[in-house]
Amino acid sequence: MTEHKGVLIIGEIIEENLAAVTLELLGCGRTLADKLGERLSGLLMGSDTRPHASKAIAYGADKIYIMEDPLLEDYQSDLYLAAVEKMVRRVMPKIVLMGQTPMGRDLAPRLGFRMHAAVLMDCVELDIDTQTGRLLQVRPVYGGNARAVFTSETRPQMATVRSKAMSPLERNSSRKGDIIEIKPEIDPSAMRTKLLEKVKEEVAGIKIEDAAILVTGGRGIGGPEGFEQLEDLAGLLKGAVGATRPVVDSGWCPTSRQIGLTGKVVAPDLYIAVALSGSSQHMAGCSGAKHIVAINSDPQANIFREASFGIVGDWKKALPSFIEKVRELLKE
Amino acid sequence: MELIVCLKQILDPEAPPDSYTIDQEANRIFLPPEIAPVISTFDETALEAALRLKDTHGGRITALSMGNKFVSDVIKKALAVGADELILLEDVSFEGGDAWSTAYALAEAIKKIGRYDIIFCGRQAADWDSGLVGAGIAELLGLPSVTLAKKVDITDKTVTVERVAGDGFEIVKVPIPCLITVSNELGELRLVRLKGVRRAEKIQPTVWKPEDIGADPSRIGSRGRLTTLHKLFKPVKETQCEIIEGEDVAEAAVNLTLRLREAKLL
Amino acid sequence: MYLNLDLSESEKMLKRTALDFMRREAPNETIKALLETEIGCTDDLWHKIVEMGWAGIIIPEAYQGEGFPLTSAGVLLEALGSGPLPGPYFFSAILGSLIVMEAGIEEQKQEILPNLAEGKQILTLALTEPEYSWESDGVRTKAVEDNGDFVLDGVKLFTPEAKTATHFIVAARTRNNADPVDGISLFLVDSRSDGLSVNRIPGFLSGRSFEIKLNNVRVPGTALIGEKDNGWDGLQQAITKSIPLLCAYKVGGSQAVVEIALEYSRSRVQFGRPIGRFQRVQDMIIEMVNHADAARWTTYEALWKLDTERPAAESIYLTKMISSTAYWEVCTLAHQVISGVSYSEEHAVSFHTRASRYLFHLLGDPAYHRHKLGQLLVPQ
Numbered sequence: 001m002t003e004h005k006g007v008l009i010i011g012e013i014i015e016e017n018l019a020a021v022t023l024e025l026l027g028c029g030r031t032l033a034d035k036l037g038e039r040l041s042g043l044l045m046g047s048d049t050r051p052h053a054s055k056a057i058a059y060g061a062d063k064i065y066i067m068e069d070p071l072l073e074d075y076q077s078d079l080y081l082a083a084v085e086k087m088v089r090r091v092m093p094k095i096v097l098m099g100q101t102p103m104g105r106d107l108a109p110r111l112g113f114r115m116h117a118a119v120l121m122d123c124v125e126l127d128i129d130t131q132t133g134r135l136l137q138v139r140p141v142y143g144g145n146a147r148a149v150f151t152s153e154t155r156p157q158m159a160t161v162r163s164k165a166m167s168p169l170e171r172n173s174s175r176k177g178d179i180i181e182i183k184p185e186i187d188p189s190a191m192r193t194k195l196l197e198k199v200k201e202e203v204a205g206i207k208i209e210d211a212a213i214l215v216t217g218g219r220g221i222g223g224p225e226g227f228e229q230l231e232d233l234a235g236l237l238k239g240a241v242g243a244t245r246p247v248v249d250s251g252w253c254p255t256s257r258q259i260g261l262t263g264k265v266v267a268p269d270l271y272i273a274v275a276l277s278g279s280s281q282h283m284a285g286c287s288g289a290k291h292i293v294a295i296n297s298d299p300q301a302n303i304f305r306e307a308s309f310g311i312v313g314d315w316k317k318a319l320p321s322f323i324e325k326v327r328e329l330l331k332e
Numbered sequence: 333m334e335l336i337v338c339l340k341q342i343l344d345p346e347a348p349p350d351s352y353t354i355d356q357e358a359n360r361i362f363l364p365p366e367i368a369p370v371i372s373t374f375d376e377t378a379l380e381a382a383l384r385l386k387d388t389h390g391g392r393i394t395a396l397s398m399g400n401k402f403v404s405d406v407i408k409k410a411l412a413v414g415a416d417e418l419i420l421l422e423d424v425s426f427e428g429g430d431a432w433s434t435a436y437a438l439a440e441a442i443k444k445i446g447r448y449d450i451i452f453c454g455r456q457a458a459d460w461d462s463g464l465v466g467a468g469i470a471e472l473l474g475l476p477s478v479t480l481a482k483k484v485d486i487t488d489k490t491v492t493v494e495r496v497a498g499d500g501f502e503i504v505k506v507p508i509p510c511l512i513t514v515s516n517e518l519g520e521l522r523l524v525r526l527k528g529v530r531r532a533e534k535i536q537p538t539v540w541k542p543e544d545i546g547a548d549p550s551r552i553g554s555r556g557r558l559t560t561l562h563k564l565f566k567p568v569k570e571t572q573c574e575i576i577e578g579e580d581v582a583e584a585a586v587n588l589t590l591r592l593r594e595a596k597l598l
Numbered sequence: 599m600y601l602n603l604d605l606s607e608s609e610k611m612l613k614r615t616a617l618d619f620m621r622r623e624a625p626n627e628t629i630k631a632l633l634e635t636e637i638g639c640t641d642d643l644w645h646k647i648v649e650m651g652w653a654g655i656i657i658p659e660a661y662q663g664e665g666f667p668l669t670s671a672g673v674l675l676e677a678l679g680s681g682p683l684p685g686p687y688f689f690s691a692i693l694g695s696l697i698v699m700e701a702g703i704e705e706q707k708q709e710i711l712p713n714l715a716e717g718k719q720i721l722t723l724a725l726t727e728p729e730y731s732w733e734s735d736g737v738r739t740k741a742v743e744d745n746g747d748f749v750l751d752g753v754k755l756f757t758p759e760a761k762t763a764t765h766f767i768v769a770a771r772t773r774n775n776a777d778p779v780d781g782i783s784l785f786l787v788d789s790r791s792d793g794l795s796v797n798r799i800p801g802f803l804s805g806r807s808f809e810i811k812l813n814n815v816r817v818p819g820t821a822l823i824g825e826k827d828n829g830w831d832g833l834q835q836a837i838t839k840s841i842p843l844l845c846a847y848k849v850g851g852s853q854a855v856v857e858i859a860l861e862y863s864r865s866r867v868q869f870g871r872p873i874g875r876f877q878r879v880q881d882m883i884i885e886m887v888n889h890a891d892a893a894r895w896t897t898y899e900a901l902w903k904l905d906t907e908r909p910a911a912e913s914i915y916l917t918k919m920i921s922s923t924a925y926w927e928v929c930t931l932a933h934q935v936i937s938g939v940s941y942s943e944e945h946a947v948s949f950h951t952r953a954s955r956y957l958f959h960l961l962g963d964p965a966y967h968r969h970k971l972g973q974l975l976v977p978q
Contacts, residue, residue, distance in 0.1 A: 014498070078476065102497040105455075106479045109431075109467030118432065118558035121462045141460050141564075142361055143345045145352050149563040192476035193506045201500040222627050237598075245516060255482070255517055256499040261461060262516055270597050280349055291597055293588070294573070297944050300861055302349060304573045309595075311588055313581030314944055322585035329593055348861075368614075405610040412611060520622070524615040526651030526664040529608045 004155045006038040008093035010084060011056060011064075012103055013046050020209075021099035023059050023168035025161055028126055029097055030060035030169060032135070035128040036094065039063060043087050045072040045080065050179065057177035060169045064177065065091075067184040071191075074198065075103045078191045081110050083184050088115065088156065090182075095135050096158040097126075104160040111158070118152035124165040135159070143261060143280040144287070163209075164267045164288050201254040206240045208257055213239030214268045216259060216286070217247060218276020220296065220315065224252040230274060233323050236330065242266065244282050260285035275315045278303030295319070333391030333486070335382040336445060337415065337452045338438055338469070339375040341399050341407055342459040344368065352566070359564045361459075369406055374454025376521035378514040381484050382452050383414050383522065389486060392416045394445060398437050400427045404537075411535045412528035413521060418537040419445070425542055425553045433556025435468025440545040442473065450491060451511040455480055466513035476510045482517035603898070609673045616677030619650065624683050626946050632684050633949060636761045636798055638806045639685030644717060644762075653691045654715025657699070661711035667905040668839070672846035672898065679850025682953045684806065686720050686759040688847060693840040694721030697767055700839070701784055701824040701832025710786070722763035724754035724787075724810050725833075732837075732962045734830050735778035739812060741770035741785060748772075748785060748822065750815045758960070760796045760808035763789055768812070773827050784829035785821045792816070805956035841914050841961055842900035845921035848957055849897050851950045852890040852921075852928045858947055859886060859932040866936075873935075882931045889924035896920045915971040919964040925954040 007029045012019040026042065033040035041063040042056050053064040067083055084107065088096060096111075098104040100122045112119035124147075125138035135157040137150045152158070208214060215234040217227055227241060234241045243253035245260055259266055260282040267288030274295045276282065283306055286292070294307035295315045304310050311318050347367045354361055371379075382393050395410035398421035411418050421441055429437075442451060451470075456463035463479075470477035482501060483494035486508070495502045496515045506512075524532075542552055549555065576591055578584030592598045605613065623646055624632075632638055639647075647653060655671045657663020671692065678687060691714065698710045698721075713719040729736050739752025750770055757766065766787045773781030789796070793815040799807045824832050863874030863883055873879050896917035903910035929951040933940050940947040958964070 077478075102480065102495075105463055106467070109464045110471055110477070112464070113432075113435065113468045113471035116558075118430075119464065120559065121456075121464065136562075139461075140567075142343070142352065143458065143461065145345075145349050145566070146354060146361060146564055147567055148359075148561055151560050151562065153558050153560060193478055193504055193510075195502055195504050197503040198497070199494075199500045199503065207499070219625070220627060249516055249519065255496055255501070262455070270592075279346070281345070291595075292571075293592065293597075295585075297942075299575075299939055300858075300865055304575070305569060306571060307573045308571055309588060309591060310573045310575050311581065311584045312575060312939060313584060317581040318585040318588075321582040322589055325586045325589040326598065329589060329598060350864075405607040405614070408607070409611060409614075523619055523622075523650060524611055525649065526612070526655060526666065529611055529615075530664075532611065533608055 004092050004094045006091070006093045007033045007036070007040045007095045007097065008088065008091050008156075009040070009042045009061075010096065010098045010104075010107070011042050011044045011052070012099060012101060013044060013049065013052055018052050018055055018059075019099060019101070021101060021161070021163040022056070024163065024166040025097050025099060026056060026060040027168040028161060028166040029095075032095060032126060032128055033062075036133065038094070041065065041091060041093070043067065043084065045083060045184070047073050053179045055171075057179075058171045058173045058175050060175070062177050063180065065180050065182050067182050069184045069186050071186050071188065072184060074195055075106070076191060076195050077106050077110070077193045079186055080107055081114065082187070082190055084111055085114055086185075087182065093156050096156045098160045100160040100162045108158060108160045115156075117154040117156055117158055119158040119160070120150050120152065121160045122162050123159045124162050126159060126161070140284060144284040145280050163265050165265075201256050205235070206238070208240045208242045208259065209264055209266055211240035211266070212268050213237045213270045213272070214242050214259075214266060214286075214289070215239060215272045215274065216242035216244065216276060217274050218244045218282075219246040219250070220275025220277075221247065221252070226316075227252060229319050229323070233272070233319065233326065236323065236326055239268070239270075242286075244276050244279075273303050273307065274319065276303060277301045278306055295322075333385065333389055333449050334447045335385060335391055335393045335450050335452065336442060336448045337375070337379045337382045337393060337395050337410070338465070339379065339395055339397045339407070339410060340372045340454075340457050340459075341369050341397060341402055342372045342457060344370045345373070345458045354564050354566060356564070359561050361564065369403055371406060371409060372454055372458040374456055374458055374514065374516060376454075377516055377518050378452040378454045379410060379413065379415065380521045381481065381512070381514045381518055382450070385450070385484065385486060386414065394419060396438060396441055396445070397421065398426050398434060398441070400424050408532045408537065409524060412524040412532040414528070418535065420537045420539050421545065422539050423541050425549065428554030428557075429552065430557045430559050431462055431464035431468055432558045433552050433554075435465045435472060436551045436556060437542075437545070437547055438465065439469045439472035440547050441540060442469065444540070444545050449508045450486075451475070451509075453511065453513045455513045455515045463513070466511060470511040473511070476506050477512065478504050478506050478510070479513045480515045481512050482515050484512060484514070484518075603895070605673060609670055612670060613673045613677055615650075616674050617680065619646075620677060620681050620683065624681050626944070626949075629681050629683065629946075629949055630944055633952070636806065637685075638759055639687075639762055643685070644720070647687060648717030652687070653717045655691060657695050657711050657715045661707055661715065663695075663711060663715045668843065669898065669901040669905050671843055672901045675843050675846040676850035676853070679847035680854040682847065682851045682949060686722060686762040688840075688844060689722040689759050690714060690720045690763065692843050693723055693836065694767065696836035696840050697721075697723065697784070697833060698823065700836040701829060703824060706823060720762055720764045721767055722757060722759050724757040724760070724766040724768045726754065726756045728753055728755050730755065732966060733778070734782055737769050737771055737778070737782050739768065739770040741772050741783060743772070744816075746819045748817050748819065750785065750787065750812045750817065752812050754810040754812070756799065756807040757810050758808075759806050760789070760810055761798070761806070765789060766810065767823065769829065769833060779830045781827050782830040782833075783826050784823040784833060785817055786823055787812075787815060787817055787821060803952055803955040805953070805960075807956075837961055838911065838914055839904060841918050842897050842904065844957065844961060845893065845897040845917045846901070848921045848925040848954070849890070849894045851953055852893055852925050855928045855932045855947055855950050856883075856886045856890045859883060859935045862936050879935055882935050886928045886931050889928050893917070893921040893924035912971060912974055915967040915974065918962060918967040919971070922958045922964050925950070926958050929954045
């Protein structure tokens with residue numbers, strides 16, 4: 001049996017840039033590889049990957065494999081699955097990491113089952129057990145009400161990593177590494193599931209995952225009209241507006257604004273939670289916020305257990321004077 | 333059209349966080365007995381996806397669930413909202429598994445059911461939140477799959493799926509037979525009407541034991557696991573919320589801005 | 599082991615669905631908004647209730663209803679009471695259906711009951727008058743026969759949900775007799791009839807009660823429900839059967855309030871510990887649980903007796919006394935446990951307080967039912 005060695009991350013290029021979560025994977029992968037005393041490699045797929053490969057090396061990789069093919073431009077599940085499987089079988093790493101992204105959620109489970117190797121999804125901490133050398137994988141369960149520490153009984157040990165749970169390294173352009181091109185040898189006939197079109201739901205202003213200040217509304221806002229007030233406040237604070245799952249499911253806000261276990265993960269400096277109860281499923285997406293401020297009429301709402309500051313009362317009465325006073329303070 | 337929907341009965345994830353207790357010895361989570369289990373919400377959404385296809389194109393829905401100690405008035409909801417058959421893989425030996433043993437048992441049961449055009453699963457179970465079993469069934473049965481569907485339609489033998497992705501969605505085509513995992517954006521499962529309550533009174537679930545599906549005993553339940561759970565714990569929360577008061581809510585809001593300014597957050 | 603207070607599989611499913619319905623369609627903000635309206639229920643919400651089949655829950659299948667036993671309807675009303683969901687549901691689907699079933703002739707059942715089940719007609723009972731009474735001697739409104747029609751004249755005070763109802767069941771006197779029971783007839787009156795005016799009675803605790811003025815309102819002879827002069831017995835039968843279902847609604851309300859107060863007493867920390875650990879607060883919580891449980895078991899006992907055709911009158915009087923008092927007291931105690939915020943109009947406890955005060959009197963207050971129970975136990 002061949003020996004498994006090293007850490008392999010599967011990177012993503014989004015809008016001509018290495019995805020933020022890929023940089024985080026490189027940071028975390030570097031730490032794990034150093035603990036093992038082994039090498040960190042990465043895989044990038046797409047059409048023009050070389051510049052990204054150098055960047056990935058600057059962020060911690062020893063070796064980047066690139067697979068270039070126009071068909072790999074967008075995520076196509078069958079093609080990516082075949083390509084990544086080929087790569088993993090060739091590299092034989094001890095550990096394979098992906099981001100908990102739309103791609104990772106689709107690809108990692110299938111890869112795991114295809115290779116008969118366990119995958120643990122949405123990990124928030126990864127470490128090497130100093131005694132056994134195994135990968136300790138920590139993931140939230142029960143909607144964030146509990147955490148679990150797992151190990152895999154199979155090799156490679158695979159995990160997807162929650163975005164913003166790990167920190168990237170400082171960029172170091174003097175780092176050296178190898179870029180190796182691999183022929184993907186794509187068989188288009190293997191493509192059963194076919195991506196036809198990507199539809200963007202444009203959100204004006206700052207993206208929620210990038211905003212330093214977020215104003216998020218919950219079911220208690222009562223309808224799409226209420227979100228206009230949240231927009232006003234967010235505009236004033238140069239922040240963005242987020243939403244909970246019930247809000248998105250009711251169609252008051254586009255999916256791209258959803259924060260939580262099944263939406264996006266954010267970590268702003270200030271998180272203003274308006275008329276949302278703070279369910280565990282929602283908090284899974286915003287518990288990285290530095291400060292949470294809650295406005296809710298139910299004093300028992302869970303959000304008050306997570307917030308640093310709060311007002312108990314009807315948001316419709318609180319928000320106008322809050323906005324007015326903020327406007328006044330910002331003028332000073 | 334033959335549709336199969338996989339459902340999992342779980343502890344209610346909407347139960348208040350304080351009500352969860354962890355048995356450190358057994359690494360298991362408990363809720364007080366008065367909080368009834370539920371069908372995992374994402375699986376309910378998967379069932380809704382199947383019902384919508386049945387509404388427009390006709391067909392038959394088989395609901396399939398694996399577990400032990402099913403609560404009949406919970407799991408029979410599938411029949412009450414319109415599933416035609418309910419098959420329960422119910423046995424103590426199915427307990428204690430992970431995604432690998434679960435996907436194996438469900439895939440074996442689906443082989444026994446035999447006929448299917450689309451298999452629906454929730455995007456993830458709302459207890460362990462992994463999102464592995466759907467992909468696992470597809471891989472074990474050699475089917476193409478689409479994950480995170482928010483809309484599903486079928487023309488001829490091709491299924492068109494809108495798949496939730498980042499800042500929007502993708503439109504994906506997949507031939508039948510296939511497996512689709514469904515995301516919450518598709519919408520909540522319809523409510524049980526009184527006629528549905530009557531329907532569930534008339535249809536009894538079929539129970540299959542491991543031997544009925546020809547399962548390899550070493551691949552089901554805890555014996556079939558590929559992962560080891562070492563520790564289960566509650567994350568510690570340290571925040572203490574400072575409630576800002578005022579004569580009325582409006583004044584409290586003004587005081588809040590001042591407090592935030594003082595804390596250098598504004 | 600014969601005593602079994604557990605719900606059946608179907609009832610548990612119904613209960614869960616009804617609570618889901620409340621969560622989706624009638625969260626606190628919706629209830630607050632509905633409480634401020636004259637109608638108490640939007641067309642959209644009523645349509646959803648009808649779609650669930652609930653408008654026909656106790657109407658037999660032969661009349662296009664769902665044919666469920668009263669206990670199942672109790673389970674439903676309990677869930678609706680947890681809101682508390684305002685509107686015409688109880689008055690039309692329960693009390694209205696029962697009046698037609700108990701007092702109507704076969705043709706009327708065939709005509710009206712399917713309309714009720716499909717939600718096309720919404721009924722309410724116009725019984726009480728300025729001389730407030732739930733007894734037959736309170737009925738002074740007159741109905742005079744004229745060319746095969748009837749002409750109604752009088753004032754009906756405290757008619758519930760009159761702005762939502764499409765039809766009123768009006769109890770009127772068609773004959774004066776020494777025995778007040780004799781000479782009362784029931785009429786199905788279209789709410790848009792000429793000569794009819796509907797005005798809301800103001801008041802924080804008055805629910806949605808209306809004054810209906812009947813100023814020579816002409817209705818056709820077919821509007822007479824059942825036999826002329828002989829309407830009272832059927833009406834009484836219907837009211838009696840409906841009472842445990844109204845009580846089930848109060849049970850749901852009481853239970854919801856107990857849960858709110860209990861959760862508050864566990865999470866609100868004062869002097870370094872949750873307030874529920876203080877004996878004074880604990881005593882109040884225990885008293886609340888006591889009330890809510892007493893209401894629950896008397897209610898379901900009465901429903902069980904009705905469904906199994908046992909004599910139920912004693913249990914019905916008893917549960918109306920107990921449930922009305924329980925709901926009232928539970929709300930009062932909850933305000934004491936939670937204080938401050940619970941008095942605000944947005945707080946769910948305040949919705950219940952308003953409902954508990956209004957429902958205390960509806961279909962007879964505890965003193966009235968105590969008197970009825972006394973008469974039954976020790977006949978004159």
